[in-house]
Amino acid sequence: MADQQTHGGHGAHEHAHPTWSTYWKVATILTLITVVEVWIYYIPAFVATKLFVPSLLIMSAVKFVIVVMFYMHLKYDHKLFRVLFTGPLIIAGATMIVLLFLFGQLFF
Amino acid sequence: MATAATAPAHSHSGYSEPTGIWSWLTTVDHKRIGALYLYTALTWFAIGGLEAVMIRIQLMGPNGRFVTADTYNQLFTMHGTTMVFLVIMPLSAAFFNLLIPLQIGARDVAFPRLNAFSYWVYLFGSIFMNASWLVGAAPDGGWFGYTPLTTYQYGPGLNIDFWLLGLQILGVSSLAAGFNFITTIINMRAPGMTFMRMPIFTWMSFVVQFLLVLAFPVITIALVFLQFDRFFGTQFYEAAAGADPLLWQHLFWIFGHPEVYILILPAFGLVSEVLPTFSRKPLFGYPVMVYSGILIAFLGFGVWAHHMFAVGMGPIADTLFALTTMLIGIPTGVKIFNWIFTMWGGDIRFTTAMKFAIALVGLFTIGGISGVMHASPPADLQQTDTYFIVAHFHYVLFGGSMMGIWAGVYYYYPKLTGKLMSEKLGSWHFWLSFIGMNLTFMPMHWAGLLGMPRRTWVYDAGQGLEIWNLMSTYGAFFQVLAGLVGFWNLWRSRKGPDAGPNPWGAPTLEWSIPSPPPDYNFAVIPTVTARYPMWDGGQKAHEGPIKTAKELGIPMPNPTIKPLFVALWMTLMFASMLLIHKGMTGLAIAGVITFATLMTLQLYSWLLTPLEDEH
Amino acid sequence: MPADSRLRRLAQAALTVALLGLVACVDNPNSVFHSRTDFNRDVTWLFKIILWLGTIVFVFTEALLIYAIWKFRAKPGAPRPEQVHGNTKLEILWTVIPALVLAAIAVPTVTTIFKTQGRANPDAIQVEVIGHQWWWEFRYPQYGITTANEVYMPLGKTIDFKLMTVDVIHSFWIPGLAGKRDAVYNPTSGWLKHRQTNIWFTADSTTEDVFNGFCAEYCGTSHANMRFRAMVVSQESFDSWVAHQQKPAVFPAAAVAPAPTGRRAAAAPVPTPAPQGFIAWNRPMPAYTIPRTPIPAAIAYDTTLVGDAARGATTIASSSCIACHTVKGNPALAFGKVGPDLTHVGSRLTIGGGLFPNDTKHLGSWIKNSTAMKPGSFMPTQGKGQYDPKTKTTLTLGLTDQQIADIVAYLQALK
Amino acid sequence: MATAAGHPPTSTGLDNRKIAIWAFIGSECMLFTSLISTYLVYKGRSVTGPFPHEVCNPPQCATTLQPILDIPVTSVSTFVLLMSSLAMVMGLAAVQNKDKPGWAGTGAWAKIQESSKIWIMATAILGATFLGFQAYEFTSFVHEGLTIKTNLFGSSFFTLTGFHGAHVTVGVLWLLTLYAIDVRRGLGPKDALIVDIAALYWHFVDVVWIVIFTLVYLIK
Ligand code: HEA
Ligand code: HEA
Ligand code: CUA
Ligand SMILES: [Cu+2]
Secondary structure, three states: OOOOOOOOOOOOOOOOOOOHHHHHHHHHHHHHHHHHHHHHHOOHHHHHOOOHHHHHHHHHHHHHHHHHHHHOOOOOOOHHHHHHHHHHHHHHHHHHHHHHHHOOOOOO | OHHHHHOHHHHOOOOOOOOOHHHHHOOOOHHHHHHHHHHHHHHHHHHHHHHHHHHHHHOOOOOOOOOOHHHHHHHHHHHHHHHHHHHHHHHHHHHHHHHHHHHHOOOOOOOHHHHHHHHHHHHHHHHHHHHHHHOOOOOOOOOOOOOOOOOOOOOOOHHHHHHHHHHHHHHHHHHHHHHHHHHHHHHOOOOOOOHHHOOHHHHHHHHHHHHHHHHHHHHHHHHHHHHHHHHHOOOOOOHHHOOOOHHHHHHHHHHHHHHHHHHHHHHHHHHHHHHHHHHOOOOOOHHHHHHHHHHHHHHHHHOHHHHOHHHOOOHHHHHHHHHHHHHHHHHHHHHHHHHHHHHOOOOEOOOHHHHHHHHHHHHHHHHHHHHHHHOOHHHHOOOOOEHHHHHHHHHHHHHHHHHHHHHHHHHHHHHHHOEOOOHHHHHHHHHHHHHHHHHHHHHHHHHHHOOOEOOOOOOOOOOOOHHHHHHHHHHHHHHHHHHHHHHHHHHHHHHOOEOOOOOOOOOOHHHHOOOOOOOOOOOOOOOOOOOOHHHHOOOOOOOOOOOOHHHHOOOOOOOOOHHHHHHHHHHHHHHHHHHHHHOOHHHHHHHHHHHHHHHHHHHHHHHHOOOOOOO | OHHHHHHHHHHHHHHHHHHHHHHHHHHOOOOOOOOOOHHHHHHHHHHHHHHHHHHHHHHHHHHHHHHHHHHOEOOOOOOOOOOOOOOHHHHHHHHHHHHHHHHHHHHHHHHHHHHHOOOOOOOOEEEEEEEEOOEEEEEEOOOOEEEEOEEEEEOOOEEEEEEEEOOOOEEEEOOOOOOOEEEOOOOOOHHHOOOOEEEEEEOOOOOOEEEEEEEOOOOOOOHHHOEEEEEEEOHHHHHHHHHHHHOOOOOOOOOOOOOOOOOOOOOOOOOOOOOOOOOOOOOOOOHHHOOOOOOOHHHOOOOOOOOOHHHHHHHHHOOHHHHOOOOOOOHHHOOOOOOOOOOOHHHOOEEOOOOEEOOHHHHHHHHHOHHHHOOOOOOOOOEOOOEEOOOOEEOOOOEOHHHHHHHHHHHHHOO | OOOOOOOOOOOOOOOHHHHHHHHHHHHHHHHHHHHHHHHHHOOOOOOOOOOOOOOEOOOOOOOOEOOOOOHHHHHHHHHHHHHHHHHHHHHHHHHHOOOOOOOOOOOHHHHHHHOHHHHHHHHHHHHHHHHHHHHHHHHHHHHOOOOOOOOHHHHHHHHHHHHHHHHHHHHHHHHHHHHHHHHHHOOOHHHHHHHHHHHHHHHHHHHHHHHHHHHHHHOO
């Protein structure tokens, strides 16, 4: 990033702003995914399959990622922030998985 | 510090440090905050050491009766807690404060008031924790406070309440400091100070801040569960409700193992500054030193259960954690050999700082190797919870962290105060420490292998333990002498000979500015062109009179008392909760609400006041 | 060169000390290097590999360090040394070599993990170890036996210890026989009801012996005082011991004639017909297994008094002892679950969590004021006029020394 | 922090506070990981009811208790929180573009779009609505016999969602503070940073809820 003459760096300095239409699209997708999530929750036949939990996990991961990428504009921001966020996230995720394994809860 | 104002070298300039208590209470200057950390932590070191000496007197002979069993349990709990949270961590913080801005060519940390806040929280938290002695209820659950021993059912006294509230308070301090230094290092580097030119101390500190901000939330939550269990009747650790007592152990050690690297990496950083200077050679393999530090920290999050090999996690988990633990030996070994090869071919001057630094290399290796022995689960079943472990961690903590910190103290005292410490007393200090520490902790290996469990108030006669314990106790007496000499040296050196900007011929930026540095640090922000600016970057040491910030037109943050009060209200808010177990729940709630309100108001007032005057 | 020979002498001295230390380790009764069980043989084998590799790394590293600082010490007027910044080859070297050393540790480590943590022999003797603050309960479910602070095992038979606790976490450890295992789970609760930790080993050496055992996990006030003894005995002796332990307490109907006052030998048996065969370790205990905890002077139990077992039986039945202790076969003592089972207490060698020898003086003092004998003890002070450090009160009521002597006589009769 | 001519530029050109908030968010990941892990570790291990997804019959419960989690209500509150994130980004956009009146076009809707006050307040209100739902949920659970003391599920559930709720509360207060500033002196592009920081915090709290909603509410 170009040196900025102010110490405050006032005005977040992004490469490109997501536009408001992006915001609304994202909101729509989030809503849709949530609807699907709740919907499959109410399909006993699907809940019984092995796909239920993985599909929920994937859907929630997708929601997670798009909020972070677009609303928290990590996609458009300095890559430093991406490092600051993903590093801890990886440690956190790994810790959770190992803990669940150790307590015998790693099956769904 | 205050003596700087009268130092002849500076008296002809217009520059003078503000003096008086008020200037210390309101300071936002990172160097002064560093000094506060240093002197506070050294005070706790004397107290933690006193506790250790009482432990050793009790164990001098079999079936000792110097203190009671309950007192003994409080002593080792407070000794461990004090040394870890009130001594080594804040001593490291003292150096973070003093050095990071100087080493990267900054005028202060990113958030000077937050920095003051961290210190005051630490001070009040440490006082709170030790106030437990005054009411006769010092924490007694061991420094890792295993549940269910620390639940209300088995520990109904205030002891554990002091401990868990105290640690929560201290956690706030560390977290705040962590965010502050991460930001400082990322964002306040002088032009040309690229990451791969940063002094290793700053690098290791950088890594430590990440460990802090990622490890402390975990213990905070573990403590919150414990607190809720004790105060509000939740069941996180209630076996009767089906809770697994191991939950605490896992959460604690997920924090606890990164914590031990929090304790050692700053010391590694300090010796990485000292060794090159006194060998007159650059650090051997700088990039590898950086990467190994990062790797140690990263791996450090994946080894925690090596503290739990005896709980029966099963062979797969044991194998997993054994292997990750052993892996850490590799990057650490690289560091050790790189230090040795920094000295190799050098021109070694045995100053006191250098002696302590070399001692770290030698003694940490011993502790590291015994660490690898614990990493083997079947063998660890014969080691865990014995004095063999006590030997390990004192070699890494005293032989490592403490030796490194003393090296740092001798090395940076001139920068902090402008005065040189006595090398003669320093030599005494070093040799007494070195002999004393080995005499104390080496025999513990045998005591452990001969079946002496740790945390035992007494051991029986006739089991072959007498001689090792007696040796340890004499060793501790040597360490008391060492401590006295060291403290005396610190005290009397405040009137020592002037140091000048760079008494050691050291290579890094902090040595280019006057000692002690003026409040703005750098009259002109340097442009860095080399890893060792003073050696091969053409950076010159400051000469001539020191101007004031005003003369130079440098904007300085205003002193403020607000962080102190926020810290105070916060501590009192936590402290109020103690009343719950005194049957004064109403008062406790009132206290929490009052102090939380005061804290919030004070915080708003702080945040709405600009750091500096408008220009 | 003088410096050189000084170094050598130093090294020699260090080596001697180290060797002496190791020898001490092997000879010491509680040494973890005893190889008298399959478990400890495996561990010792592994531990020695690690120790040797560790020693080599240690000697090499320290030698290198000492050599470097000695060789490159400052010489006056020396020019600025060559500014070496690193050496990739060397650095790879000292990445790879430690990796190899660690691999040499890791491989036997993993094999030993799976070997020692495999399933126990199916015909192993099951022993349930139950930790209490601050004593050990041992149950042999296959035999229906409950005892305290002393565990018997036959030579050559695998014992599978199941660890449980009724309160906080304890850790079961007999250094001379095997490593530790924590007693984590409370068998009375929740989904953990069937959760136990276990450790198994076989004392397959040929000699009978007594070993010291400890609690190795900090468990509160008297963690240091939570000891026990492990008796490894022949199969016949073990069988005989089991047979005896299975019987309810048989207290002789006839009152014992009061013996004359005067000093008696410690643990002088009340003259009851001695049970047949091996019922307890019947030789002098090895010196290092005899507890030597001092008795606080303030207790001053009068050892000259002679107790009457029959009178003791009556006294105990109306005392608070019955709230916590069981004596199988004695209807008055059928409910107590909190304290150790006393059915065969007379045949035990130690009392109070392995803190004291089981003789008249110590047993009497224990009953008189166990809280003073053992900090934090949950057994309330019984002696009249005694100060109870736990409740911080002095007992105005309570047992007289004579009453205690009677109870002691009764308990000692419970062979 | 006031801008000062005498200050050197930052190394990255970024603002200190933005780096700090991201570091803080990284740290919060570990905080919520500990809470969520605990919830999952204790999942299905409560000795007594009520349970999240299962019917609880005697003897574990005195009377038969229905699964306690209310998916429809929580789905709505989840939606509310998601929408609050939308409002937040709209608010930030409005602040960033204050100096370009008419950037959103013309018409009533554009006027609304350009009003940072509306969006910031909307975010706060949606956040408060979420808290309202949570309060409703908590009280109805208590009525159905689940408190923080009842069982492991109760302890870990209330603590986890309570911590999340506390974060939302802080966020609402923060937004109200921004609103107050906006009313008093107006937030403009030069304040975009402080709004951005609040927004990052807010979205993070939202993201945590996304995870909680799936792991706690939906997975049986
Ligand atoms: C400064 C703090 C510090 C540091 C740096 C370490 C470093 C290490 N520690 Fe230690 N440890 C503690 C502080 C520390 N520890 C504390 C306080 C406890 C006890 C807590 C309690 O119970 O109260 C503890 C306990 C502890 C245990 C638990 C023991 C038990 O309770 O049963 C284990 C087990 O694996 C362990 C292992 C290690 C290892 C493998 C390292 C490694 O990082 C060491 C790596 C270093 C080297 C290996 C030496 C240099 C390398 C070479 C010269 C290269 C060649 C070497 C080889 C090939 C081996 N430590
Ligand atoms: C950095 C950490 C650190 C440091 C520096 C030390 C330093 C010392 N420790 Fe440490 N110790 C721990 C961390 C540390 N310890 C921890 C974490 C535990 C585990 C606790 C637990 O189990 O919960 C422990 C446990 C522990 C035990 C085991 C207790 C038990 O298990 O029952 C013992 C026993 O000897 C001991 C002894 C000592 C001694 C003699 C010193 C000496 O080096 C101290 C020397 C220093 C001084 C003496 C102060 C300086 C002197 C002066 C200022 C002069 C004035 C002082 C006097 C007049 C007294 N410590
Ligand atoms: Cu039981 Cu320690
Ligand atoms: Cu560790």
